Structures are given as structure tokens and as C-alpha cells.
């Protein structure tokens with residue numbers, strides 16, 4: 001299983017002072033040197049963390065794969081088609097949320113998503129849809145022509161009791177199995193940390209985990225290289 005690191009949280013710290021440090025572009029270099037497989041970055045409409053300058057620079061500097069998270073707003077779509085990352089991950093976005101809450105409703109927004117998947121694919125950009133582990137959403141995702149889904153692991157990460165944790169794990173496992181059976185590739189992420197990641201790693205068929213908050217949070221104390229290496233070690 002591969003590890004994509006979301007470096008937005010570095011930009012959040014920089015934006016606290018609207019300053020120049022810490023630079024998420026530097027963070028991406030260090031994550032890659034420590035062995036991660038891709039860099040994830042979300043250019044939000046409100047620009048609360050990653051700025052346009054970051055995403056253009058990341059495109060030039062990332063040596064692994066740049067996975068650009070984005071909402072389907074006309075402005076951001078235009079930028080993504082200009083930046084041409086390796087992959088885009090389409091996510092829902094609400095102004096008031098602290099982070100991406102809930103998955104994309106592919107059924108409700110089917111036509112719009114399908115058109116955009118087609119445009120991105122035509123431009124040579126792979127598309128992933130960030131969705132809940134729900135059979136109907138997975139089937140609709142497949143019908144849009146997207147190559148990947150990213151299963152939202154937030155409910156699993158938030159589960160408190162053994163019973164709820166095991167129930168959420170089961171949903172992710174069944175969703176992965178179903179997605180693979182209809183020919184769509186699977187990534188997963190959101191809320192994963194040094195404690196709850198091993199159980200996800202046991203699910204066969206998930207190709208990549210996208211993790212940000214826990215790794216960047218740990219890096220404040222142990223350094224980014226060690227934080228990344230510890231996560232890679234756990235995943236093994």
C-alpha cells in the first residue's frame with residue numbers, strides 16, 4: 001500500500017501569519033526524500049491554506065505524483081487544467097467546514113462530474129472521486145468514467161467503540177471489494193493516524209492512503225522525515 005502525504009497543514013501554519021514559512025513546497029520535498037509515494041494538496045476556493053503559487057510550484061518540483069484535491073468550481077477546474085497535475089481528486093467543499101466533511105454525492109451531481117471526468121481524462125489527468133463507502137456511490141463513480149475512488153475513512157477514524165470501529169472497517173472492506181469487482185481502483189483517506197492506520201492496511205485492494213493531519217502534527221515534535229518514516233514503517 002502506498003502513502004500519499006497531504007501537505008496542506010503546513011500551509012495552514014504559514015497562513016496563520018500570512019507569512020512565507022513554513023513552505024509547503026519544502027515540505028513536499030522532505031516527504032518525498034523520506035519515502036512517500038505522492039503529494040496531496042487541496043487548492044480550496046477560499047485559499048485558506050494552499051495558494052495558487054504553491055500548486056504551480058508543486059507541479060514543477062514534485063518528483064513522485066501530484067494529486068490535486070479540488071471542488072468542482074469553474075475557477076479551480078480552470079487552474080487544474082492549466083497546472084495539469086498527475087491526478088485530481090474531486091471533493092465536496094463547504095466554506096464553513098474545518099476539513100472535507102463527508103464524501104462527494106456522485107449520484108446527485110452525476111452529469112457535472114461525468115463531464116469533468118471526461119475533460120480531465122482528455123487532458124491526460126487521472127481522476128479520483130472522494131466518496132463514502134457506499135455501493136450506490138461507487139457504482140455511480142464507475143459510470144462517470146473515473147479511474148479511482150478514494151474511500152472516505154472519516155467515520156472509521158471518528159468511531160469510538162469496538163463495535164462501531166469494526167462496523168466501519170467492514171463497510172470500507174466491502175466497499176473496496178465491490179469497487180474492484182466493477183473495475184474501479186481504490187484509494188482511501190481522511191482522519192488516519194499512527195493508531196488507526198494498521199487496520200486499514202489489512203484491507204486488500206486499497207492502493208494508496210492519503211494522510212495529512214497526523215503526520216504533519218507529529219512532525220512538529222519529531223521532524224518531518226521521522227514522522228513520514230514512522231508512518232511508512234507502520235504501513236509495512
Ligand code: PXP
Nearest residue numbers: 100130189190191210211212213
Ligand atoms: N483525502 C482527502 C480527499 C482529504 O480531503 C483529506 C483532508 O484534506 C485527506 C485525505 C487527509 O486527511 P487528514 O488530513 O485527516 O489525514
